[in-house]
Amino acid sequence: MSSLLIRNGxxxxxxxxxxxxxxxxxxxxxxxxxxAPGKLKPAPDTEILDAKGLTVAPGLIDIHVHLRExxxxxKETIATGTAAAAAGxxxxxxxxxxxxxxxxxxxxxRWMQAAERGASVRVFPIGAATRALKGEILNDYAAxxxxxxxxxxxxxxxxxxxxxxREVLINxxxxxxxxxxxxxxxxxxxxASMNAGALAFRLGLRGMPPEAEYSLVExxxxxxxxxxKDKGGSGKAGARDKxxxxxxxxxxxxxxxxxxxxxxxxxxxxxxxxxxxxxxHFLLTEEHVGAYNTNAKMNPPLRSAADCDxxxxxxxxGVVDAIATDHAPHASHEKEVEFERAPNGIxxxxxxxxxxxxxxxxxxxxxxxxxxxxxxxQPAALLNLKGRGTLTAGSYADVVIFDPKAEWIFNARDxxxxxxxxxxxxxxxxxxxxxxxxEGRVVYRAASAK
Amino acid sequence: xxxxxxTAPRAAQELSVKPASKNARxxxxxxxxxxxxxxxxxxxxRGSVLSVTSLTPKTVSEILSLAGELEQQDPLERARRLAxxxxxxxxxxxSTRTRTSFELAAKGLGADTTLVSSxxxxxxxxxxxxDTGLTLRALGAEAIILRHPxxxxxxxxxxxxRLPVLNxxxxxxxxxxxxxxxxxTMLNHxxxxxxxxxxxxxxxxxxxxxxDILHSRVARSNMLLLPKLGARxxxxxxxxxxxxxxxxxxxxxxxxxxxRALAQAQIVMMLRIQAERLAGLQLDxxxxxxxxxxxxxxxxxxxxxxxxxxxxxxxxxxxLTGEVADGPQSRILEQVHNGVAIRxxxxxxxxxxxxxxxxx
Numbered sequence: 001m002s003s004l005l006i007r008n009g010x011x012x013x014x015x016x017x018x019x020x021x022x023x024x025x026x027x028x029x030x031x032x033x034x035x036a037p038g039k040l041k042p043a044p045d046t047e048i049l050d051a052k053g054l055t056v057a058p059g060l061i062d063i064h065v066h067l068r069e070x071x072x073x074x075k076e077t078i079a080t081g082t083a084a085a086a087a088g089x090x091x092x093x094x095x096x097x098x099x100x101x102x103x104x105x106x107x108x109x110r111w112m113q114a115a116e117r118g119a120s121v122r123v124f125p126i127g128a129a130t131r132a133l134k135g136e137i138l139n140d141y142a143a144x145x146x147x148x149x150x151x152x153x154x155x156x157x158x159x160x161x162x163x164x165x166r167e168v169l170i171n172x173x174x175x176x177x178x179x180x181x182x183x184x185x186x187x188x189x190x191x192a193s194m195n196a197g198a199l200a201f202r203l204g205l206r207g208m209p210p211e212a213e214y215s216l217v218e219x220x221x222x223x224x225x226x227x228x229k230d231k232g233g234s235g236k237a238g239a240r241d242k243x244x245x246x247x248x249x250x251x252x253x254x255x256x257x258x259x260x261x262x263x264x265x266x267x268x269x270x271x272x273x274x275x276x277x278x279x280x281h282f283l284l285t286e287e288h289v290g291a292y293n294t295n296a297k298m299n300p301p302l303r304s305a306a307d308c309d310x311x312x313x314x315x316x317x318g319v320v321d322a323i324a325t326d327h328a329p330h331a332s333h334e335k336e337v338e339f340e341r342a343p344n345g346i347x348x349x350x351x352x353x354x355x356x357x358x359x360x361x362x363x364x365x366x367x368x369x370x371x372x373x374x375x376x377x378q379p380a381a382l383l384n385l386k387g388r389g390t391l392t393a394g395s396y397a398d399v400v401i402f403d404p405k406a407e408w409i410f411n412a413r414d415x416x417x418x419x420x421x422x423x424x425x426x427x428x429x430x431x432x433x434x435x436x437x438x439e440g441r442v443v444y445r446a447a448s449a450k
Numbered sequence: 451x452x453x454x455x456x457t458a459p460r461a462a463q464e465l466s467v468k469p470a471s472k473n474a475r476x477x478x479x480x481x482x483x484x485x486x487x488x489x490x491x492x493x494x495x496r497g498s499v500l501s502v503t504s505l506t507p508k509t510v511s512e513i514l515s516l517a518g519e520l521e522q523q524d525p526l527e528r529a530r531r532l533a534x535x536x537x538x539x540x541x542x543x544x545s546t547r548t549r550t551s552f553e554l555a556a557k558g559l560g561a562d563t564t565l566v567s568s569x570x571x572x573x574x575x576x577x578x579x580x581d582t583g584l585t586l587r588a589l590g591a592e593a594i595i596l597r598h599p600x601x602x603x604x605x606x607x608x609x610x611x612r613l614p615v616l617n618x619x620x621x622x623x624x625x626x627x628x629x630x631x632x633x634x635t636m637l638n639h640x641x642x643x644x645x646x647x648x649x650x651x652x653x654x655x656x657x658x659x660x661x662d663i664l665h666s667r668v669a670r671s672n673m674l675l676l677p678k679l680g681a682r683x684x685x686x687x688x689x690x691x692x693x694x695x696x697x698x699x700x701x702x703x704x705x706x707x708x709x710r711a712l713a714q715a716q717i718v719m720m721l722r723i724q725a726e727r728l729a730g731l732q733l734d735x736x737x738x739x740x741x742x743x744x745x746x747x748x749x750x751x752x753x754x755x756x757x758x759x760x761x762x763x764x765x766x767x768x769x770l771t772g773e774v775a776d777g778p779q780s781r782i783l784e785q786v787h788n789g790v791a792i793r794x795x796x797x798x799x800x801x802x803x804x805x806x807x808x809x810x
Contacts, residue, residue, distance in 0.1 A: 191729055198698035204601035204623030204670060206729070292602030336580050336610065338600035340621070 002440060003027040005042045009051025009401060013058060014373035015381075015390035024056060026397035029440040033393060049442075051401050054434055055368070058376040058389050059091025059121070059398030062349060064180075064252055064276060064324035067093070067123065070108065071100025076329040076418045079118035081349070084327070084417035086120040086444035088349040089433040091398035092380075092388055093121065093327075096155045097128040104128045104139050106147035113148050120443040121436070122398070124150045124385065126180065129168045133157040138167055141175040150383045151250070153180035156299065156344075158216060160185065166223050173227075173247040178383060180250045181220055183259060184300065188212040193340045195286040195301045203289065205340065208301050214258035217251055221266045221273060224249050228271055250382060251275040253326050255300035257310030264319045274382050275314075276324040279355045280346060280423065282311040288423060294335045294342035295423045298328065312364060315374065322379040325352045329419030347422045351410050353402070354429025361404075362430060368404060397440040406432035497593065497614035497800035500604045502626045502675040507648050510679070513630060514637070514645040516795035517788075525558065528794075533560035535801055538591035540582065540607075541618070542568040542598045547762050547786055548618050548627070552595050555793035561801070564591070579603060583611040593800040596620070614800035622665050622727060628761050629671035631792040633679075635785045636717055639757050652681035656714045658705075658753075660686040660742055661721030661769050663696060665728070668761040669721060677701020686711040687742060690731055691723070708742050712752035718779075719759040720744050720769045735768070744770040749779060757781045 004026040011022035011034070023040045025033040033040060042048060062085065068076040078095075085093050095112060097103035103112065109125045117123070127144035129152040131137040141152060152172050158181060159165045165181075172179045189208040194200050196207025228246045254260050254275045266273040280298065285305050288296040296302055314320040328345025335342050356375065360366040380389025387395045410429050412420035436444035493500055505513075520528060537556045541549055549565070556563045566586065568574065573582060579598070586594060593614040596604050601621030608615040619625040637644050640655060657676055663669045663685050673683045673696070683702045685692055697704045705711040712718060723733065744758070758770075758780045766772040775782060 198695045201664075201693060201695055202670070202674075202699065204621050204667060206622075291605045333578075336606070337578060338598070338606060339602045340600045 003032070003043065003046045004049060004397075004437070004440060004442075005040060005046050006049045006051050006056055006399065006401065008037060009054050009056035011056045011391065012369050012372050013391045014369045015058070015377040016392050019369050022056070024391060024399070026399070026437065026440050029397050031391050031393050031395045031397055034391065049401070049435065051434075053403065054401050055404045056391075056399060056401050057372045058391050058395075059400050059436065059438065060089045060353060060375040061092045061379040061385065061389055062090050062325050062327065062352065063094040063322055063379045063383055064278075065093045065095055065327040065349065066098065066329065066345070067095045067112075068329060069099060069117065070111065074418070075331055077117075078112060078123060079120070080416060080418045081327070081329070082120040082123060084347070084349040084415060086436045086438065087416045087433065088351070089353045089400035089402060089436055090349060091121045091400065091436060091438045091443075092124060092385065093349075094124045094126050094150055094383060097126055097153065098133060098155050098157075102128045102132050104131055106140075106143045109144055109147040109149050121438045122388075124148070124383065126150060127152045129154045129159060129172075129179065130164065135159045135161060135164055138164075138171055141171050141177055145175050145177055149177070150385065151178040151180050153182065153252070155180070155182045155252070158182050158184050158186060160187070160216075162219070162223065165220065166227065169223060169227055169247045169249065173245060176245065176384075178248040178250050180252050181216070182252045183213050183216040183220065183254075184208070185212045185216045193297060193301075194289050195303045197286065197304065199286050199289070203292070208299075210256040210258060210303065210307070213254070213256045213300055214262055217254075217259045217262045220249055220251070221262055221271065224266070224271050224273060225269070246272050248272045248274070253278050253281065253300055253324065254311070254314070254320070255281045255303050255307060257307050260310050260314040260319055264314070267319065274321040275319065276322040276379075277311045277315060277320045278324060278326045279348060279352055282308060282315060283355060283359060284308070284423060289339075292339040293423065294337070294339055295346055295421050297339060297342050297344055298326070298346055299344040312360075315360060316364060316366060320374070321382055323352060323356055323374045324379065325349055327417075329417050330421050331419060332421070335421050345421070347415065347417050347419055349417065350415055351422065351424045351427070351429060353431050353433065354408070354410060355424065355427070357404060357431035358429055397437060399435070399437040400433060401435040401437075402431050402433045404431050406430070408432050493615075494608050494612050495614040495800075495805060497803040498604075498608055498616065499626050499796055499800075500608065500615060500617045501624050502629050502671045505626070505675065505678075507651075507679060510630070510633070510675075511646045513792065513795045513799070514634060514647065516798060517634065517791040518645050520559070520794040520798065521791040528558060529560035531559045531798060532556070532801055535561040535592055536590045537561045537563050537593050537595065537797060537801070538586040538589075539563060539565045539595045539618075540586065540597070541565065542573065543619070545597055545618070547789060548597065548625075551786070551789035552616070552618060552627075552793045552797070555790050556797050558790070558794055559798055561797070579607055580610040583607045583613070587611045587613055593797070595797075614803075616796055616800055619667050621667065622670075623667050624671045624674070625667040625761070626671050627789070627793055627796055628668050629675045630796075631785055631788040632668075632672055632719070632759055632761070633675065634788045634792055635759060635781050636757075638784070638788075639781065640716065647679050649678065650680040652676060652679040655681045655716050656684055657681050657717040657719060658684045658686060658711045658715035659719045659721065660708060660711065660744070661691065662723045663687050663692040663721070665691070665724040666721050672719065673699055673702045684711050684714060688738065690733065709748065709752050712748060712756070715753045715756045717759060718744065718749070718753055718756045719761075720764075721761070722763060722765055722769055739768065742769065744774050746771065746773050746777065749774060749777070759785055762786070
C-alpha cells in the first residue's frame with residue numbers, strides 16, 4: 001500500500017476540463033482523489049510531494065518511438081529508452097515493431113512488456129501489420145492484441161499494395177486495432193536522402209518528393225472511405241467490428257502540407273483518420289541539412305518552410321491529433337558517415353515537451369492545456385489507452401510535474417538515451433520536468449528537485 | 451461521424467492560425483545551433499576548398515594569380531615551396547585528369563604524395579571514411595585531396611580529421627577545382643592576361659552548359675561560381691537530366707532548345723551522360739543525340755566565335771562529334787593543361803594558409 005500526495009500544484013487535466021490549483025492523492029498506482037488545495041488529509045505513511053509553483057499534468061504519451069529491442073541494444077534498450085522517456089515527462093510510449101526480429105508475434109509483444117526489460121514507464125507495443133514488414137502476409141491481429149499490442153503498422157516499410165492495405169484495415173478493425181501508416185510511396189524515393197527541391201539539387205542529393213507522402217495518404221483515405229461505407233453484418237466483407245466501429249487510420253509523422261490537408265478533408269467527410277506531427281517537422285526545414293548534417297536526416301525528411309508552417313497550422317487548428325517524437329536512436333558511429341549512407345532518424349523523447357512549450361506555447365500562443373492535450377489526452381484517446389492521459393479518480397497514477405516557465409539548455413550528452421543523435425543539442429527548452437510518476441512510482445526526479 | 455480521437459477538448463475554433471510572431475518558424479537565435487547549420491560557407495581549415503560557394507571574387511583572384519605565378523616559376527625553385535610536405539590523394543572513384551593533375555601539382559611543389567584508392571586499400575574491407583582519414587593523418591598527411599561518390603563526403607572528412615581538404619569531386623555535388631580551371635580557360639580566351647576578377651568581370655558573357663546537368667558536379671560548381679563574376683549561365687538538356695528547379699540558382703537560366711542556346715554562347719560547355727549515376731533512368735540515346743549532340747554544322751551555324759569546353763572524359767560520337775572535339779574551337783586540352791596550375795595553387799594554399807583560431 002503506497003500513497004503519494006502531490007500538494008500545492010496547478011493541475012491541468014485537459015480531458016477532465018481542469019485547469020486549477022488542486023491537490024492529488026495517488027494510491028496503489030491509481031489516482032485516488034483530487035481536491036482543492038489543503039483539503040486532502042493524508043494518512044501518516046503517505047509520501048508528500050510539494051509542487052508549489054509547478055504544473056501537474058497527466059503523464060505524457062508518445063505514440064511513436066523506436067526502442068530498438070529486441071535486437072539492437074547498442075542503439076537503445078527498453079530500459080534506456082524508457083529512462084529517456086521518463087526524463088522527458090513521458091509515462092507511456094508506443095513502441096514500433098521494426099525490431100530485430102520484427103515484432104510479428106504475441107511472444108515478442110509480451111517480451112517487450114516483461115518486467116525483466118526494466119522499463120521505467122509503460123511500454124505499449126505496436127505489432128507489425130505484415131510478416132517481417134514485407135507487406136505480403138498479415139499477422140494474427142487478435143493474438144497480437146491479446147498480448148498487449150495497441151495498433152498495427154509496417155512503419156518504415158509502408159504498405160503499397162491496395163489489396164493488402166484493405167485487408168489490413170479490415171482485419172485490424174475487427175480486432176479493435178488502429179492501423180498506423182508511414183506514408184511514403186517508396187517507388188518515388190529510391191536512393192533519396194532529403195526533401196526533393198532546389199536545395200537537394202544544389203547539394204547534389206536525390207530528393208524525396210512531397211507526393212511520395214501525400215499520394216499514399218490520399219490512397220489510404222480512399223480505401224478507408226470505401227470500407228467505412230460497407231455495412232457490417234450483411235455477410236459482405238464489411239470493415240466494421242461487432243460494435244459497429246469503423247476503421248481507424250492513423251497517419252504517422254505527417255510532414256507535407258498536402259498530407260495534412262488530405263487528413264483535414266477526410267475528417268470533414270466523417271472518416272476516422274488521425275495524424276501526428278513530430279517536433280522536428282514543425283520546427284526545422286530542409287535548410288537544416290546544412291553541410292550534410294546527418295542529425296538532420298530522417299524519414300520523412302525535413303521539408304520546406306511552407307510545409308513547416310502547415311504543420312503549425314494543423315496543430316493550431318486541431319487537425320493534428322498528437323505530437324509524437326519518432327524517437328529513433330542510432331549509435332554515433334552510424335551517424336558519422338557520408339550523408340547518403342547515414343541511417344534515418346533522431347532522438348526526441350527528452351526534447352519534445354521543452355520544444356513544444358518553447359515554440360507552440362510561447363511563440364505561437366497555443367494554450368498550455370492544448371499543448372498538454374496533444375502530448376497526453378489526445379494520443380491516449382487515439383490509441384484507446386484506457387485510464388491514461390487524464391488524472392480523474394481511478395485513472396492510472398501517471399503524472400508529470402514541471403515548471404512551465406523554466407528555461408534550460410538541452411545538452412545531448414546528458415541524455416538518458418543510449419544515443420544522442422539530435423539536431424536540438426544546445427537548444428533552449430522551456431518547461432523543466434521536476435518529477436515523472438509512472439503508475440504511482442517516481443521514475444524521474446530532476447537533480448534540482450527535492 | 452465524429453472523429454474519435456477528438457475526445458480531448460479542442461479550442462481549435464477560437465484559435466487563429468496566424469503565427470503569434472511572424473518569424474517563429476525560423477527558430478531564430480538558438481544559442482547552440484548546430485555548427486554546420488550554414489551550408490558550404492565555413493570550413494574547419496582555411497585552406498580547404500569544399501565548394502565554390504565559399505569562394506569570394508577576392509579568393510578566386512588570389513588563386514588565379516597564384517596559379518599564374520607558380521606556373522611561371524622555375525621548376526627547381528618551385529619544388530622547394532612544399533619540399534617533403536605530405537599530401538594524400540584519397541580516391542573512391544576512378545579518375546584520370548583530376549588525379550594526375552593534382553598529383554603533378556603537388557609534386558611540382560616538391561611535396562610527397564600518396565594515393566589511396568578504394569580498390570586497393572582497407573576501404574575494401576569496410577573501413578569508414580572517418581577511419582581512413584584519421585589513418586592518413588596519423589601517417590603524416592598534412593592535407594587530403596578527396597574524390598568520393600557521396601555528395602558532402604568532404605565535409606565529413608574535414609570535420610573528423612581537421613586537416614585541409616580539397617574536394618576533387620563529391621557525388622553529384624561539386625568539383626570546385628574543375629570550375630576554377632574552366633574559369634582560367636575562359637579568361638584566357640575572353641580576357642587574356644586577367645587574373646584579378648570581380649563581380650562584373652564576366653558581365654555580358656553567356657556560358658551554355660549542355661547535357662547531363664542533374665548528375666554533374668562540374669555543372670554545379672560552374673553554375674554556382676560563374677554568376678558570382680557576372681556571367682549568365684544557360685543550361686540546356688532534356689527534363690530528366692535538367693530539372694526546372696535548376697533555374698532557382700541565381701544567374702542561371704534554362705533554354706531547352708539547343709540551337710537557340712548555342713546562338714547566345716560565348717562559351718559552350720558539353721557534358722557527358724553519367725551512365726553510372728542514372729539510377730534506373732531510361733534514356734533514348736539516339737533521340738538525345740538528335741537533339742543535343744554538338745556537331746560542326748551546329749557550331750558553325752550558331753556559335754562560330756565560341757570556344758568549346760568539356761570536363762572530360764569525352765564520349766566521341768555521343769555528346770559531341772570527334773571533329774568538334776578536335777576542331778579549332780575546342781579548348782578541351784587547354785582545360786586539362788590549366789588544371790595543373792590551378793591545382794598547384796589550391797595545394798599550396800591548403801598547406802600554407804594559417805589555421806582558423808576559432809571557427810565562426
